[in-house]
Amino acid sequence: MLQRYSVHLTLALSGGLLVYLADQEYLSLYTMSVLMFMGVNVILSASLNLVNGYMGEFSCGHAGFMCVGAYVSSLLGVWLFAKDKVFGAALLNPEYALYAFPFVILAGGVAAALAGLLVAVPSYKTRGDYLAIITIAANYIIISAIENIGAIGGSRGFMGMKRLVNSMEDIIELPWMPIWVFIFTVFSIWLIRRYVSSTFGKGVSAICQDEVAAEIMSVNTNKMKTITFMLSSGLAGIAGGLFAYILGYVNPGSFNIMKSTEVLVMVYLGGMGSLTGSVLSAILFTFMLEGFRFIIPLANDFAHQVHLIPDGYDISPVWRWVLIPLLLIVLMQFRPEGIMGNRELGDIFPRLKKFYRFK
Amino acid sequence: MAQTQVETDNAPVLEIRGLTQRFGGLTAVNDFNVKLMPGELSGLIGPNGAGKTTVFNLVSGFYQPSEGQILIDGVPTAGLKPHKVTALGVARTFQNIRLWNDMTVLDNIRVAQHYRLGYGLFHAVARSKHYQEREQEIAQEAAELLEVFDLQRFANEFPKNLPYGTQRKLEIARALSSHPKLLLLDEPAAGLNSADIKELIRLVRWIHGKFDVTIWMIEHHMDVMMELCTQIKVIDFGQTIAEGDPDKVRNDPAVMTAYLGDDVI
Numbered sequence: 001m002l003q004r005y006s007v008h009l010t011l012a013l014s015g016g017l018l019v020y021l022a023d024q025e026y027l028s029l030y031t032m033s034v035l036m037f038m039g040v041n042v043i044l045s046a047s048l049n050l051v052n053g054y055m056g057e058f059s060c061g062h063a064g065f066m067c068v069g070a071y072v073s074s075l076l077g078v079w080l081f082a083k084d085k086v087f088g089a090a091l092l093n094p095e096y097a098l099y100a101f102p103f104v105i106l107a108g109g110v111a112a113a114l115a116g117l118l119v120a121v122p123s124y125k126t127r128g129d130y131l132a133i134i135t136i137a138a139n140y141i142i143i144s145a146i147e148n149i150g151a152i153g154g155s156r157g158f159m160g161m162k163r164l165v166n167s168m169e170d171i172i173e174l175p176w177m178p179i180w181v182f183i184f185t186v187f188s189i190w191l192i193r194r195y196v197s198s199t200f201g202k203g204v205s206a207i208c209q210d211e212v213a214a215e216i217m218s219v220n221t222n223k224m225k226t227i228t229f230m231l232s233s234g235l236a237g238i239a240g241g242l243f244a245y246i247l248g249y250v251n252p253g254s255f256n257i258m259k260s261t262e263v264l265v266m267v268y269l270g271g272m273g274s275l276t277g278s279v280l281s282a283i284l285f286t287f288m289l290e291g292f293r294f295i296i297p298l299a300n301d302f303a304h305q306v307h308l309i310p311d312g313y314d315i316s317p318v319w320r321w322v323l324i325p326l327l328l329i330v331l332m333q334f335r336p337e338g339i340m341g342n343r344e345l346g347d348i349f350p351r352l353k354k355f356y357r358f359k
Numbered sequence: 360m361a362q363t364q365v366e367t368d369n370a371p372v373l374e375i376r377g378l379t380q381r382f383g384g385l386t387a388v389n390d391f392n393v394k395l396m397p398g399e400l401s402g403l404i405g406p407n408g409a410g411k412t413t414v415f416n417l418v419s420g421f422y423q424p425s426e427g428q429i430l431i432d433g434v435p436t437a438g439l440k441p442h443k444v445t446a447l448g449v450a451r452t453f454q455n456i457r458l459w460n461d462m463t464v465l466d467n468i469r470v471a472q473h474y475r476l477g478y479g480l481f482h483a484v485a486r487s488k489h490y491q492e493r494e495q496e497i498a499q500e501a502a503e504l505l506e507v508f509d510l511q512r513f514a515n516e517f518p519k520n521l522p523y524g525t526q527r528k529l530e531i532a533r534a535l536s537s538h539p540k541l542l543l544l545d546e547p548a549a550g551l552n553s554a555d556i557k558e559l560i561r562l563v564r565w566i567h568g569k570f571d572v573t574i575w576m577i578e579h580h581m582d583v584m585m586e587l588c589t590q591i592k593v594i595d596f597g598q599t600i601a602e603g604d605p606d607k608v609r610n611d612p613a614v615m616t617a618y619l620g621d622d623v624i
Contacts, residue, residue: 150441191484198478198483198490199469199497205468206459213457218445218474218537227480342461 006356010335015182022175032178034290036246037064037182040239041282043188045266046275047235052264053272053342055125055228056197056208058132061139062236062296063322065112067255069237070244073108075152077245078099091115094167101168101180105241112237115142115320120229123126124222139260143252157251163246181242188235193275195231202286204228206274266327276345281338288327292320370433371575372397372448372541373418378427380413380597387413389597391427395541399575400567402588404581404608406617410597412454415543418442419451432540447472450539452530454546454577464510464529467518470499471536490556501536507569508532526554530561535570542566544576548583560586579582583611593617 018035022026027035044062068321079087079095092100118138119179123131147155148318168176202357203224215221244250268287270277300315309315346353371394378391383540388410395401403411416422418429420441427434430446435570450471457465477499482490495623505511518526534542547563558582561621567574577586584591585605593601593608595617601608608614 002562021495157446194484194486195480199472199494200478200480202466202470203460203473204463205466206473209459209461210457212421213453214470215441216421216451217443217471219470220440220442220474222440301396323537344587 002123003355010356011186015179018182019109019175021080021294022178032175033246034286036106036178036181036242038283040243040246040287041263041266042185042279043239043242044263045278045282046189046192047232047239047269048263049267049270049273049278049300050192050204050228050232050274051280052197052236052267053274054204054208055225056217057117058128058231058262059135059229060257060264061119061135061137062233063255063259064135064139064142065115065233065236065263066240066243066259067250068115068233068252069105069108069112069240069253070255071108071146071152071158072111072237072239073104073241074158074244074250077104077164077235078158078160080104081167082160084160085165086158086160094164094309095171097164098168098171098176101164101176102183105180105184105238108241109234109238112240113234115237116230116233117226118142120226123225123229130296136257136260139257142166143255147253153251155252157253159249162248165248174328177242177246181246184238184242188238189275189279191231191235196275208273208322231343248283254293263294265324269328269338271340271342273342274338274344276343277338277340280340284339285324288324289320292323293317296320365402369396371395372399372432373575374428374430375414376428376430377416378414378417378429380410380422381424381425382416384619387597388417388424388546388594390440391406391524391594391597391599392473393592395573397540397573398567398571399590401562401576401590401592403575403577403592403594404466404579404584405594405600409595409617411594412545413450413578413597414594415545415577417446418541418543421447431557432602442474445537445539447539448538449543450541451539451543452527452536452545452547453533454549456523456526458518458526458530458533460517462517464518464521465498465501465505465514466537467529469497472497472500474537504536524551524558527551527555527559531562533567535566535572539571539572541575542570544578546575546577548578548580556580556583559583564589581609595600 022032042046044066048059048062051057078084078098081094083089102314118141119135122134126134146152152158165177203214203219206219207224208219211221267278269280269285293351296315296317296319303309303315304311340348373393373395375391375393378384378388380388391414394553403409403414411426413422417424420436420439420443424440431449434447436444436447459470461472477493478490491622502511502514505514508528509524510532513521513525518529531544531547544563548559551559563574564587566572591602591605591608592599593611593614600613600617601611
């Protein structure tokens, strides 16, 4: 009984707590947005882990699919439910925005999954480094295409999503964005977990470990690759859609190769082929990124006090982009398998299995 | 097409007609013909580089032949991807063992049923009733197979941690998990010591009796071939140079020449 429902219970309690804290404004807007970006990052790293960890390919264009999802769900949402200078008046009554919102996000996911074909089809014949180059190309194609469509803002970006968020809150007075981010994060993890733990999905691991043997032992490798790439990019699209609505603004520049690299770092930090690792590392990574914002100025003050650095010079928080990659080098040197290796929580603490069942 | 009509009693499990495979200027297999009847246990031998593994790669659909036809139970395999050929009833093992080393022994056996899982992404994610029933059957069948192969105590081990002989055995078990009519064994005795080889001979004979499967094997250990096979085909430079029962093949001058050179005789 406890084993069966403990995960549901934990999720419901933590979700409820989160909503309560947000609703009562115990948490500042800044804290809330960091928490929401954590959710987005969890989806991103878990979905990339599907390709890089479980299937053993090296995709470094994940942000491209995120971009497709972000734009499609933003455009769709604004077109349907908000007055905008690009689309004119709202097509539907904004009162329905709340109920349509998950479908808007899912539509972005579907579009991103279709964009995933850009990588899935070449993967039939190409592997390894060559496929990695194709994924980078796909990332560039998507960004450049959007930059060149002037009607949706081009490289200046697109906005208006805040209106949709506001009209959701007008309908029922709740902090809707944290709720949706929480729901979609849980949904993504649940989806991936069920996929990779079925005998069907283990065909993906078989491809990773020996593609020839997989094909000879009746695994339809092309089909499995297509499904996996589309699932992975589709979930990235969902993350992108949420990202766009949290910020209220998107521009193609935020989905460049830097963003893809960030997601890669999270996957390798957590451990290839470990969902627990992906979740933990996404949380840790977001935390570090934000934490350095405070730590660096403190360190700066301290260094000035002990006269370690000259008065005219300040350490800027941008140095975190030196520190985090440095951490990555240290990690790869001393623990190349990441935080979790390819194990899950239950493999590390077998006793915990008595208390939960996650399927 | 008359040739694809299956006569249930006396149709060959595998029929190869005029099979030729060229890699650039090299003819690896030249006008190769064979007919394997249900229940046969026959062998394919030849010196290194004679084209034996190429024949197996052609039969399992890994290469598309330059010329000729391969029929599995009367069905031509031209243009089929390897997984489709496997679904027709061909399973094989590899010269160098190719197990999935980071998957448990049980999962190795389970995934080999991939073409007949009977459910897809939707059922897997929804964990539907159909999915649960099928997964139970799959797990049950895998467990039974491990038990008849006496591998059940390794069910949750990783193949890379098993002794070499056991890995060979597991690879054969995995091949049988796909319910083949034709089992291709590519040098199953390679790398085994003499005790393991005796065990392998017993294993192959036992599988042949128990699983209602036609076996075709490549092997360099002549004692294995002489003991197991009723029919042996000898190829050299892609061409058939002799065929018949083990005794006939052993004394064939062309075979001696192929293995030992001209001047020995």
